[in-house]
Amino acid sequence: MLDVAGADGADRRAEWPAGRRPDLAEAAHQTRALRRALSRFGAAFPVFFAVVTIAVSSAIGQPLRGSVDLGELGLWTLGTLLLLTPFAAALAVMLNARRGGLVWRTALIYSLLAGTLGLCVDLGVLGTDPQSASLSFVSALVVQVIVLAPVCAAVAFLVRIVSESTRLRATGKNFDNR
Known part of the structure; x- marks a missing residue:
């Protein structure tokens, strides 16, 4: 009987010299297509979750069925706009931040987490x-x-903080003498 996990780990260790980390430039090159696709289509995620929220709110509230009461329609509109707050904020950040940067990716991750939670609710x-x-709806919000x-x-x-300290350590500097 062979230990497949042990054999796989031994093969992987043979590729990297002892004590050497994998090449980050090579890893970045391998994920380039995925990162480009995310930067091109990432802003679509908050829009998608906003449309789903409006659809579910419309299905539950049914604002335009039967006789339309302006008070109910106004409350439904305000409630729906309130539910769209996380996605509008994430989209605003994504449109104003450097595409693919840390702030942009944070807004993307936030919209994915908030949208998944909202979709489950x-x-x-x-x-x-x-x-x-x-x-x-209120508890999810x-x-x-x-x-x-x-x-x-x-x-x-x-x-x-970690990326900045890693960069400074690689250049031989520290936080005191940037």
Whole structure:
């Protein structure tokens, strides 16, 4: 019986000299197509999740069916705009930040996390009664804005600190004598 995992690890170690890390330039070159596709089409993710949110809100609220009450239509519009806040913020950041940069990627990751959470809530709401839908929407919005946004910002801040210290260490400098 052969230990496939052990043999695979031995082959992989033979490619890299002892104590040497993989070449980051080579890894960046291998992921170039994926990074280009994300930078071209990344802003479509918040738009997609916003359209899904509007569709689910329309299906639940049914604002234009039957007799239209302006008060109900106004409340539905305000509620839907409130639900679109995370995606509008992510799209605004993505359109103003350097495409493919750290801030842009953070906004992309935030919109993917917030959108996935919102999509799960939307699918759950469609199967329940409309009376409890508002509570689900509000709780998802709270998690998207109050929990996910600061977490994504903190992770981006930490990534920036680590990348800056790595760059300074590679050039032989430290934070004191930049």
